[in-house]
Amino acid sequence: MNTLRKSILIGFTVLGMAAAHAQESKPAAKQHDARPSKEQMQAKMADMYAKRQARLHDLLKLTTQQESAWANYQAAIKPAAMDGKRPEHKPFNKLSSPERLTLALDMTKKREASLETHLKAVTAFYAQLNPAQQTLFDEHSFGGERGGFGGRRGHHGQHGGWGHGDQHEGWGGPRREG
Incomplete structure:
Protein backbone atom coordinates (compact mmCIF):
# COMPACT_ATOMS: atom_id res chain seq x y z
CA MET A 1 0.00 0.00 0.00
CA ASN A 2 2.82 2.33 0.83
CA THR A 3 4.38 1.64 -2.56
CA LEU A 4 1.06 2.44 -4.27
CA ARG A 5 0.82 5.81 -2.51
CA LYS A 6 4.37 6.66 -3.47
CA SER A 7 3.68 5.71 -7.08
CA ILE A 8 0.53 7.85 -7.18
CA LEU A 9 2.35 10.77 -5.53
CA ILE A 10 5.22 10.45 -7.98
CA GLY A 11 2.74 10.25 -10.86
CA PHE A 12 0.96 13.46 -9.77
CA THR A 13 4.30 15.19 -9.30
CA VAL A 14 5.41 14.19 -12.78
CA LEU A 15 2.07 15.34 -14.25
CA GLY A 16 2.35 18.67 -12.41
CA MET A 17 5.90 19.18 -13.63
CA ALA A 18 4.89 18.28 -17.20
CA ALA A 19 2.00 20.72 -17.07
CA ALA A 20 4.30 23.45 -15.74
CA HIS A 21 6.85 22.69 -18.46
CA ALA A 22 4.14 22.77 -21.14
CA GLN A 23 2.98 26.14 -19.80
CA GLU A 24 6.51 27.56 -19.97
CA SER A 25 7.23 26.16 -23.43
CA LYS A 26 4.15 27.79 -24.97
CA PRO A 27 5.11 31.00 -26.69
CA ALA A 28 3.96 33.70 -24.35
CA ALA A 29 1.47 36.14 -25.80
CA LYS A 30 3.42 39.27 -26.51
CA GLN A 31 2.40 42.18 -24.36
CA HIS A 32 2.84 44.40 -27.39
CA ASP A 33 -0.15 42.70 -28.99
CA ALA A 34 -2.33 44.21 -26.28
CA ARG A 35 -1.33 47.69 -27.37
CA PRO A 36 -3.78 49.44 -29.65
CA SER A 37 -2.91 49.91 -33.30
CA LYS A 38 -1.91 53.27 -34.71
CA GLU A 39 -5.37 53.68 -36.21
CA GLN A 40 -7.03 52.86 -32.89
CA MET A 41 -4.84 55.40 -31.10
CA GLN A 42 -5.61 58.06 -33.69
CA ALA A 43 -9.33 57.36 -33.34
CA LYS A 44 -9.07 57.56 -29.55
CA MET A 45 -7.13 60.83 -29.70
CA ALA A 46 -9.63 62.30 -32.17
CA ASP A 47 -12.48 61.27 -29.89
CA MET A 48 -10.81 62.83 -26.84
CA TYR A 49 -10.14 66.02 -28.82
CA ALA A 50 -13.77 66.22 -29.96
CA LYS A 51 -15.02 65.70 -26.40
CA ARG A 52 -12.73 68.44 -25.04
CA GLN A 53 -13.86 70.84 -27.74
CA ALA A 54 -17.55 70.00 -27.16
CA ARG A 55 -17.09 70.56 -23.43
CA LEU A 56 -15.44 73.93 -24.05
CA HIS A 57 -18.21 74.88 -26.49
CA ASP A 58 -20.86 74.01 -23.89
CA LEU A 59 -19.07 75.92 -21.13
CA LEU A 60 -18.76 79.07 -23.25
CA LYS A 61 -22.51 79.21 -24.03
CA LEU A 62 -21.86 80.93 -27.34
CA THR A 63 -24.39 83.23 -28.94
CA THR A 64 -25.55 82.62 -32.49
CA GLN A 65 -23.31 85.49 -33.61
CA GLN A 66 -20.28 83.77 -32.02
CA GLU A 67 -20.92 80.37 -33.62
CA SER A 68 -19.27 81.31 -36.93
CA ALA A 69 -16.17 82.50 -35.06
CA TRP A 70 -16.17 79.16 -33.20
CA ALA A 71 -16.41 77.24 -36.48
CA ASN A 72 -13.48 79.23 -37.95
CA TYR A 73 -11.48 78.68 -34.76
CA GLN A 74 -12.15 74.93 -34.81
CA ALA A 75 -11.18 74.63 -38.47
CA ALA A 76 -7.88 76.41 -37.80
CA ILE A 77 -6.81 74.44 -34.72
CA LYS A 78 -7.98 70.96 -35.67
CA PRO A 79 -5.03 68.57 -35.44
CA ALA A 80 -3.91 67.11 -38.73
CA ALA A 81 -4.69 63.44 -39.10
CA MET A 82 -1.78 61.14 -39.74
CA ASP A 83 -2.12 59.73 -43.22
CA GLY A 84 0.19 56.83 -42.50
CA LYS A 85 2.75 57.96 -45.06
CA ARG A 86 6.00 58.73 -43.35
CA PRO A 87 9.33 59.53 -44.90
CA GLU A 88 12.09 56.99 -44.50
CA HIS A 89 13.02 56.88 -40.86
CA LYS A 90 16.67 56.57 -39.93
CA PRO A 91 17.44 55.82 -36.31
CA PHE A 92 18.45 59.07 -34.63
CA ASN A 93 21.76 57.61 -33.42
CA LYS A 94 22.68 56.70 -37.02
CA LEU A 95 22.48 60.35 -38.15
CA SER A 96 25.50 62.61 -38.14
CA SER A 97 25.49 65.59 -35.78
CA PRO A 98 24.69 68.07 -38.58
CA GLU A 99 21.83 65.81 -39.76
CA ARG A 100 20.44 65.62 -36.21
CA LEU A 101 20.55 69.38 -35.80
CA THR A 102 18.96 69.91 -39.21
CA LEU A 103 16.17 67.51 -38.29
CA ALA A 104 15.66 69.26 -34.95
CA LEU A 105 15.57 72.66 -36.65
CA ASP A 106 13.03 71.44 -39.24
CA MET A 107 10.82 70.06 -36.48
CA THR A 108 11.11 73.35 -34.56
CA LYS A 109 10.12 75.35 -37.63
CA LYS A 110 7.06 73.14 -38.20
CA ARG A 111 6.06 73.49 -34.56
CA GLU A 112 6.54 77.26 -34.71
CA ALA A 113 4.36 77.53 -37.84
CA SER A 114 1.69 75.47 -36.08
CA LEU A 115 1.83 77.73 -33.02
CA GLU A 116 1.52 80.84 -35.19
CA THR A 117 -1.58 79.39 -36.86
CA HIS A 118 -3.04 78.58 -33.44
CA LEU A 119 -2.23 82.05 -32.14
CA LYS A 120 -4.03 83.74 -35.03
CA GLN A 128 -15.46 87.63 -30.16
CA LEU A 129 -15.94 86.54 -26.55
CA ASN A 130 -17.28 88.62 -23.67
CA PRO A 131 -15.11 88.97 -20.53
CA ALA A 132 -16.85 86.09 -18.69
CA GLN A 133 -16.39 83.80 -21.70
CA GLN A 134 -12.75 84.90 -22.00
CA THR A 135 -12.18 83.87 -18.38
CA LEU A 136 -13.76 80.47 -19.02
CA PHE A 137 -11.71 80.08 -22.19
CA ASP A 138 -8.53 80.92 -20.27
CA GLU A 139 -9.36 78.35 -17.60
CA HIS A 140 -10.35 75.52 -19.94
CA SER A 141 -8.25 75.79 -23.06
CA PHE A 142 -4.61 75.03 -23.77
CA GLY A 143 -4.20 73.25 -20.47
CA GLY A 144 -5.48 76.08 -18.31
CA GLU A 145 -7.14 73.54 -16.03
CA ARG A 146 -4.28 71.06 -16.10
CA GLY A 147 -1.19 73.23 -16.21
CA GLY A 148 0.38 72.82 -19.64
CA PHE A 149 0.04 73.77 -23.26
CA GLY A 150 -2.46 71.62 -25.08
CA GLY A 151 -3.78 70.06 -21.89
CA ARG A 152 -0.53 68.34 -20.96
CA ARG A 153 1.44 68.82 -17.81
CA GLY A 154 4.85 69.66 -19.15
CA HIS A 155 6.57 67.25 -21.46
CA HIS A 156 5.90 63.53 -21.44
CA GLY A 157 3.16 63.82 -18.83
CA GLN A 158 5.50 65.00 -16.10
CA HIS A 159 4.21 67.50 -13.61
CA GLY A 160 5.89 70.80 -14.33
CA GLY A 161 7.78 69.72 -17.45
CA TRP A 162 11.52 69.90 -17.82
CA GLY A 163 12.19 72.57 -15.26
CA HIS A 164 10.12 71.09 -12.44
CA GLY A 165 11.34 72.21 -9.05
CA ASP A 166 14.97 72.26 -8.02
CA GLN A 167 15.64 68.66 -8.91
CA HIS A 168 16.60 69.34 -12.53
CA GLU A 169 19.56 71.26 -13.77
CA GLY A 170 19.11 71.85 -17.46
CA TRP A 171 17.89 69.13 -19.79
CA GLY A 172 20.00 66.36 -18.36
CA GLY A 173 18.22 66.08 -15.04
CA PRO A 174 19.96 66.23 -11.70
CA ARG A 175 23.71 66.27 -11.74
CA ARG A 176 25.40 63.39 -10.09
CA GLU A 177 28.65 63.95 -8.34
CA GLY A 178 31.17 61.25 -7.72
Missing part, protein backbone atom coordinates in the same frame (compact mmCIF):
# COMPACT_ATOMS: atom_id res chain seq x y z
CA ALA A 121 -7.07 81.51 -34.60
CA VAL A 122 -7.21 81.96 -30.83
CA THR A 123 -6.75 85.74 -31.09
CA ALA A 124 -9.57 86.08 -33.63
CA PHE A 125 -11.93 83.87 -31.63
CA TYR A 126 -10.99 85.38 -28.26
CA ALA A 127 -11.89 88.86 -29.55
Whole structure:
Protein backbone atom coordinates (compact mmCIF):
# COMPACT_ATOMS: atom_id res chain seq x y z
CA MET A 1 0.00 0.00 0.00
CA ASN A 2 2.82 2.33 0.83
CA THR A 3 4.38 1.64 -2.56
CA LEU A 4 1.06 2.44 -4.27
CA ARG A 5 0.82 5.81 -2.51
CA LYS A 6 4.37 6.66 -3.47
CA SER A 7 3.68 5.71 -7.08
CA ILE A 8 0.53 7.85 -7.18
CA LEU A 9 2.35 10.77 -5.53
CA ILE A 10 5.22 10.45 -7.98
CA GLY A 11 2.74 10.25 -10.86
CA PHE A 12 0.96 13.46 -9.77
CA THR A 13 4.30 15.19 -9.30
CA VAL A 14 5.41 14.19 -12.78
CA LEU A 15 2.07 15.34 -14.25
CA GLY A 16 2.35 18.67 -12.41
CA MET A 17 5.90 19.18 -13.63
CA ALA A 18 4.89 18.28 -17.20
CA ALA A 19 2.00 20.72 -17.07
CA ALA A 20 4.30 23.45 -15.74
CA HIS A 21 6.85 22.69 -18.46
CA ALA A 22 4.14 22.77 -21.14
CA GLN A 23 2.98 26.14 -19.80
CA GLU A 24 6.51 27.56 -19.97
CA SER A 25 7.23 26.16 -23.43
CA LYS A 26 4.15 27.79 -24.97
CA PRO A 27 5.11 31.00 -26.69
CA ALA A 28 3.96 33.70 -24.35
CA ALA A 29 1.47 36.14 -25.80
CA LYS A 30 3.42 39.27 -26.51
CA GLN A 31 2.40 42.18 -24.36
CA HIS A 32 2.84 44.40 -27.39
CA ASP A 33 -0.15 42.70 -28.99
CA ALA A 34 -2.33 44.21 -26.28
CA ARG A 35 -1.33 47.69 -27.37
CA PRO A 36 -3.78 49.44 -29.65
CA SER A 37 -2.91 49.91 -33.30
CA LYS A 38 -1.91 53.27 -34.71
CA GLU A 39 -5.37 53.68 -36.21
CA GLN A 40 -7.03 52.86 -32.89
CA MET A 41 -4.84 55.40 -31.10
CA GLN A 42 -5.61 58.06 -33.69
CA ALA A 43 -9.33 57.36 -33.34
CA LYS A 44 -9.07 57.56 -29.55
CA MET A 45 -7.13 60.83 -29.70
CA ALA A 46 -9.63 62.30 -32.17
CA ASP A 47 -12.48 61.27 -29.89
CA MET A 48 -10.81 62.83 -26.84
CA TYR A 49 -10.14 66.02 -28.82
CA ALA A 50 -13.77 66.22 -29.96
CA LYS A 51 -15.02 65.70 -26.40
CA ARG A 52 -12.73 68.44 -25.04
CA GLN A 53 -13.86 70.84 -27.74
CA ALA A 54 -17.55 70.00 -27.16
CA ARG A 55 -17.09 70.56 -23.43
CA LEU A 56 -15.44 73.93 -24.05
CA HIS A 57 -18.21 74.88 -26.49
CA ASP A 58 -20.86 74.01 -23.89
CA LEU A 59 -19.07 75.92 -21.13
CA LEU A 60 -18.76 79.07 -23.25
CA LYS A 61 -22.51 79.21 -24.03
CA LEU A 62 -21.86 80.93 -27.34
CA THR A 63 -24.39 83.23 -28.94
CA THR A 64 -25.55 82.62 -32.49
CA GLN A 65 -23.31 85.49 -33.61
CA GLN A 66 -20.28 83.77 -32.02
CA GLU A 67 -20.92 80.37 -33.62
CA SER A 68 -19.27 81.31 -36.93
CA ALA A 69 -16.17 82.50 -35.06
CA TRP A 70 -16.17 79.16 -33.20
CA ALA A 71 -16.41 77.24 -36.48
CA ASN A 72 -13.48 79.23 -37.95
CA TYR A 73 -11.48 78.68 -34.76
CA GLN A 74 -12.15 74.93 -34.81
CA ALA A 75 -11.18 74.63 -38.47
CA ALA A 76 -7.88 76.41 -37.80
CA ILE A 77 -6.81 74.44 -34.72
CA LYS A 78 -7.98 70.96 -35.67
CA PRO A 79 -5.03 68.57 -35.44
CA ALA A 80 -3.91 67.11 -38.73
CA ALA A 81 -4.69 63.44 -39.10
CA MET A 82 -1.78 61.14 -39.74
CA ASP A 83 -2.12 59.73 -43.22
CA GLY A 84 0.19 56.83 -42.50
CA LYS A 85 2.75 57.96 -45.06
CA ARG A 86 6.00 58.73 -43.35
CA PRO A 87 9.33 59.53 -44.90
CA GLU A 88 12.09 56.99 -44.50
CA HIS A 89 13.02 56.88 -40.86
CA LYS A 90 16.67 56.57 -39.93
CA PRO A 91 17.44 55.82 -36.31
CA PHE A 92 18.45 59.07 -34.63
CA ASN A 93 21.76 57.61 -33.42
CA LYS A 94 22.68 56.70 -37.02
CA LEU A 95 22.48 60.35 -38.15
CA SER A 96 25.50 62.61 -38.14
CA SER A 97 25.49 65.59 -35.78
CA PRO A 98 24.69 68.07 -38.58
CA GLU A 99 21.83 65.81 -39.76
CA ARG A 100 20.44 65.62 -36.21
CA LEU A 101 20.55 69.38 -35.80
CA THR A 102 18.96 69.91 -39.21
CA LEU A 103 16.17 67.51 -38.29
CA ALA A 104 15.66 69.26 -34.95
CA LEU A 105 15.57 72.66 -36.65
CA ASP A 106 13.03 71.44 -39.24
CA MET A 107 10.82 70.06 -36.48
CA THR A 108 11.11 73.35 -34.56
CA LYS A 109 10.12 75.35 -37.63
CA LYS A 110 7.06 73.14 -38.20
CA ARG A 111 6.06 73.49 -34.56
CA GLU A 112 6.54 77.26 -34.71
CA ALA A 113 4.36 77.53 -37.84
CA SER A 114 1.69 75.47 -36.08
CA LEU A 115 1.83 77.73 -33.02
CA GLU A 116 1.52 80.84 -35.19
CA THR A 117 -1.58 79.39 -36.86
CA HIS A 118 -3.04 78.58 -33.44
CA LEU A 119 -2.23 82.05 -32.14
CA LYS A 120 -4.03 83.74 -35.03
CA ALA A 121 -7.07 81.51 -34.60
CA VAL A 122 -7.21 81.96 -30.83
CA THR A 123 -6.75 85.74 -31.09
CA ALA A 124 -9.57 86.08 -33.63
CA PHE A 125 -11.93 83.87 -31.63
CA TYR A 126 -10.99 85.38 -28.26
CA ALA A 127 -11.89 88.86 -29.55
CA GLN A 128 -15.46 87.63 -30.16
CA LEU A 129 -15.94 86.54 -26.55
CA ASN A 130 -17.28 88.62 -23.67
CA PRO A 131 -15.11 88.97 -20.53
CA ALA A 132 -16.85 86.09 -18.69
CA GLN A 133 -16.39 83.80 -21.70
CA GLN A 134 -12.75 84.90 -22.00
CA THR A 135 -12.18 83.87 -18.38
CA LEU A 136 -13.76 80.47 -19.02
CA PHE A 137 -11.71 80.08 -22.19
CA ASP A 138 -8.53 80.92 -20.27
CA GLU A 139 -9.36 78.35 -17.60
CA HIS A 140 -10.35 75.52 -19.94
CA SER A 141 -8.25 75.79 -23.06
CA PHE A 142 -4.61 75.03 -23.77
CA GLY A 143 -4.20 73.25 -20.47
CA GLY A 144 -5.48 76.08 -18.31
CA GLU A 145 -7.14 73.54 -16.03
CA ARG A 146 -4.28 71.06 -16.10
CA GLY A 147 -1.19 73.23 -16.21
CA GLY A 148 0.38 72.82 -19.64
CA PHE A 149 0.04 73.77 -23.26
CA GLY A 150 -2.46 71.62 -25.08
CA GLY A 151 -3.78 70.06 -21.89
CA ARG A 152 -0.53 68.34 -20.96
CA ARG A 153 1.44 68.82 -17.81
CA GLY A 154 4.85 69.66 -19.15
CA HIS A 155 6.57 67.25 -21.46
CA HIS A 156 5.90 63.53 -21.44
CA GLY A 157 3.16 63.82 -18.83
CA GLN A 158 5.50 65.00 -16.10
CA HIS A 159 4.21 67.50 -13.61
CA GLY A 160 5.89 70.80 -14.33
CA GLY A 161 7.78 69.72 -17.45
CA TRP A 162 11.52 69.90 -17.82
CA GLY A 163 12.19 72.57 -15.26
CA HIS A 164 10.12 71.09 -12.44
CA GLY A 165 11.34 72.21 -9.05
CA ASP A 166 14.97 72.26 -8.02
CA GLN A 167 15.64 68.66 -8.91
CA HIS A 168 16.60 69.34 -12.53
CA GLU A 169 19.56 71.26 -13.77
CA GLY A 170 19.11 71.85 -17.46
CA TRP A 171 17.89 69.13 -19.79
CA GLY A 172 20.00 66.36 -18.36
CA GLY A 173 18.22 66.08 -15.04
CA PRO A 174 19.96 66.23 -11.70
CA ARG A 175 23.71 66.27 -11.74
CA ARG A 176 25.40 63.39 -10.09
CA GLU A 177 28.65 63.95 -8.34
CA GLY A 178 31.17 61.25 -7.72
